[in-house]
Amino acid sequence: xxxxxxxxxxxxxxxxxxxxxxxxxxxxxxxxxxxxxxxxxxxxxxxxxxxxxxxxxxxxxxxxxxxxxxxxxxxxxxxxxxxxxxxxxxxxxxxxxxxxxxxxxxxxxxxxxxxxxxxxxxxxxxxxxxxxxxxxxxxxxxxxxxxxxxxxxxxxxxxxxxxxxxxxxxxxxxxxxxxxxxxxxxxxxxxxxxxxxxxxxxxxxxxxxxxxxxxxxxxxxxxxxxxxxxxxxxxxxxxxxxxxxxxxxxxxxxxxxxxxxxxxxxxxxxxxxxxxxxxxxxxxxxxxxxxxxxxxxxxxxxxxxxxxxxxxxxxxxxxxxxxxxxxxxxxxxxx
Amino acid sequence: xxxxxxxxxxxxxxxxxxxxxxxxxxxxxxxxxxxxxxxxxxxxxxxxxxxxxxxxxxxxxxxxxxxxxxxxxxxxxxxxxxxxxxxxxxxxxxxxxxxxxxxxxxxxxxxxxxxxxxxxxxxxxxxxxxxxxxxxxxxxxxxxxxxxxxxxxxxxxxxxxxxxxxxxxxxxxxxxxxxxxxxxxxxxxxxxxxxxxxxxxxxxxxxxxxxxxxxxxxxxxxxxxxxxxxxxxxxxxxxxxxxxxxxxxxxxxxxxxxxxxxxxxxxxxxxxxxxxxxxxxxxxxxxxxxxxxxxxxxxxxxxxxxxxxxxxxxxxxxxxxxxxxxxxxxxxxxx
Numbered sequence: 001x002x003x004x005x006x007x008x009x010x011x012x013x014x015x016x017x018x019x020x021x022x023x024x025x026x027x028x029x030x031x032x033x034x035x036x037x038x039x040x041x042x043x044x045x046x047x048x049x050x051x052x053x054x055x056x057x058x059x060x061x062x063x064x065x066x067x068x069x070x071x072x073x074x075x076x077x078x079x080x081x082x083x084x085x086x087x088x089x090x091x092x093x094x095x096x097x098x099x100x101x102x103x104x105x106x107x108x109x110x111x112x113x114x115x116x117x118x119x120x121x122x123x124x125x126x127x128x129x130x131x132x133x134x135x136x137x138x139x140x141x142x143x144x145x146x147x148x149x150x151x152x153x154x155x156x157x158x159x160x161x162x163x164x165x166x167x168x169x170x171x172x173x174x175x176x177x178x179x180x181x182x183x184x185x186x187x188x189x190x191x192x193x194x195x196x197x198x199x200x201x202x203x204x205x206x207x208x209x210x211x212x213x214x215x216x217x218x219x220x221x222x223x224x225x226x227x228x229x230x231x232x233x234x235x236x237x238x239x240x241x242x243x244x245x246x247x248x249x250x251x252x253x254x255x256x257x258x259x260x261x262x263x264x265x266x267x268x269x270x271x272x273x274x275x276x277x278x279x280x281x282x283x284x285x286x287x288x289x290x291x292x293x294x295x296x297x298x299x300x301x302x303x304x305x306x307x308x309x310x311x312x313x314x315x316x317x318x319x320x321x322x323x324x325x326x327x328x329x330x331x332x333x334x335x
Numbered sequence: 336x337x338x339x340x341x342x343x344x345x346x347x348x349x350x351x352x353x354x355x356x357x358x359x360x361x362x363x364x365x366x367x368x369x370x371x372x373x374x375x376x377x378x379x380x381x382x383x384x385x386x387x388x389x390x391x392x393x394x395x396x397x398x399x400x401x402x403x404x405x406x407x408x409x410x411x412x413x414x415x416x417x418x419x420x421x422x423x424x425x426x427x428x429x430x431x432x433x434x435x436x437x438x439x440x441x442x443x444x445x446x447x448x449x450x451x452x453x454x455x456x457x458x459x460x461x462x463x464x465x466x467x468x469x470x471x472x473x474x475x476x477x478x479x480x481x482x483x484x485x486x487x488x489x490x491x492x493x494x495x496x497x498x499x500x501x502x503x504x505x506x507x508x509x510x511x512x513x514x515x516x517x518x519x520x521x522x523x524x525x526x527x528x529x530x531x532x533x534x535x536x537x538x539x540x541x542x543x544x545x546x547x548x549x550x551x552x553x554x555x556x557x558x559x560x561x562x563x564x565x566x567x568x569x570x571x572x573x574x575x576x577x578x579x580x581x582x583x584x585x586x587x588x589x590x591x592x593x594x595x596x597x598x599x600x601x602x603x604x605x606x607x608x609x610x611x612x613x614x615x616x617x618x619x620x621x622x623x624x625x626x627x628x629x630x631x632x633x634x635x636x637x638x639x640x641x642x643x644x645x646x647x648x649x650x651x652x653x654x655x656x657x658x659x660x661x662x663x664x665x666x667x668x669x670x
Contacts, residue, residue, distance in 0.1 A: 035428070055370075329661070330657050
């Protein structure tokens with residue numbers, strides 16, 4: 001069991017413990033099939049739509065698992081977090097349920113939908129300039145001034161264990177259906193979700209290959225795996241996948257990645273928009289650019305994944321502005 | 336058990352029999368919750384997203400239950416159906432799986448997405464003019480010429496039993512979760528889905544009130560219930576809910592409606608677009624205008640339904656063009 005969340009790696013036991021805590025709070029998202037996707041890929045594909053999770057992304061899982069553990073004595077000082085948007089929703093919603101004050105440091109250019117949603121959940125939003133300011137610095141200052149507990153987005157074993165409950169659900173549901181995934185594709189940024197799911201599958205379905213999906217130009221996880229050490233992205237933003245723009249993999253997640261990942265693939269902006277269009281026209285799901293990365297990777301590497309048998313893809317989030325979504329769905333979906 | 340599908344009414348046994356036939360063909364759609372919807376309604380709401388069903392609507396359930404019963408001797412002559420779009424997909428997909436030729440009579444002004452999807456499923460589409468031509472007449476002529484089996488959209492006990500499997504799933508899943516719905520809201524046009532679900536709930540959850548949702552100006556089910564006999568809509572089309580524009584309730588469905596329905600509510604075009612926007616922004620689901628009617632009715636009659644406890648809404652379809660969807664999601668969702 002986790003004793004130091006900033007140093008330990010989560011185990012299946014920690015993920016099961018998180019799942020018990022999430023009961024009645026989060027959605028046990030289903031495993032979906034879609035005949036059009038099966039047809040274009042040439043293999044059975046199972047979809048885990050974390051778009052349908054409370055707050056519109058998987059981030060609620062980790063945030064609740066972390067925030068619900070804050071000791072009574074520390075609760076009056078609230079929580080602080082930095083986030084491009086989805087972690088913000090999970091933190092704000094969890095704090096709101098528990099009656100804790102939440103301050104979220106968000107980039108000024110984050111999707112309006114995400115900024116407004118955090119405010120709607122009762123959080124105080126502190127906007128910052130992605131180029132000129134350090135979000136870590138601002139959050140640290142707020143924590144020092146107020147005594148608020150900092151809720152890290154991924155480098156925390158409780159967060160990783162919380163996100164891993166998505167993998168526990170998928171592996172358990174698949175077993176009940178008699179399905180064995182040859183591979184799974186999961187979006188990667190800091191790596192909280194990917195490492196949590198990889199840990200669950202290591203215990204429950206070790207034969208399933210785990211692959212990372214990243215935005216082109218932000219393929220730090222893929223390059224770090226190849227280098228055997230953490231490698232950062234060049235500064236600047238080249239992708240519309242606002243949820244996946246962390247500079248490099250987290251230290252704790254990368255320990256799991258090194259042990260469990262087979263590799264990864266990157267998707268361009270055009271490929272992300274095409275995948276969103278496919279999700280609209282065929283899956284009938286609203287998926288944000290970063291959330292659609294796994295689908296984009298699958299659609300652009302069909303033979304690679306079809307050769308491995310049944311595929312699981314995680315659609316990690318659906319918090320997208322109407323403008324961006326409109327741009328995507330006007331495109332003819334990949335056939 | 337059904338002996339004459341054009342005269343008998345389905346029972347729970349028929350619905351269970353249909354469910355067994357649908358195994359491995361259709362999706363057991365989940366029951367979803369959404370915190371934003373609960374909050375605005377003031378009661379727990381459960382969502383049955385038939386948008387995620389194979390072919391993008393519930394229609395696959397009835398079509399498969401009917402078409403898979405066609406005798407071997409009759410199969411070479413294929414099937415014929417008339418449909419504004421969703422029944423077309425269910426018929427085309429079912430026929431395609433079984434290797435039967437399908438001819439679908441569709442209005443020339445049906446959403447492009449629906450016409451193209453039927454063709455994509457291998458069907459021959461015969462377009463007709465909604466004002467000048469009779470779809471029933473064209474379909475009857477094709478059936479007479481080719482010997483094809485006519486697949487009615489709702490006035491057929493096997494079709495009703497097939498659609499009723501959505502109710503069987505919802506009632507069974509709710510029981511497993513320990514939920515008892517005070518009311519359910521289901522979209523109504525010919526009434527195949529509504530009567531099928533009402534039949535399942537009559538047996539499995541008789542205390543749940545069943546309410547119809549209809550487009551304003553096409554509230555024939557509501558007016559027929561009030562009159563105690565089938566009443567037609569005025570000719571012409573006043574609603575964007577292309578899936579719900581049948582002139583009057585079917586004869587067989589209306590027998591169930593009279594026995595089981597508490598009443599109904601109508602939704603205007605603005606209310607349908609607002610509901611689609613709510614589904615995009617909060618539920619992260621792609622819902623077509625007709626499919627969103629139950630949600631629109633709930634959002635516009637919150638106190639009525641909240642007073643009855645937990646609510647079940649059926650989102651019946653998600654086959655919508657990008658243009659119509661864009662128009663909807665630019666609207667600020669109801670708060």
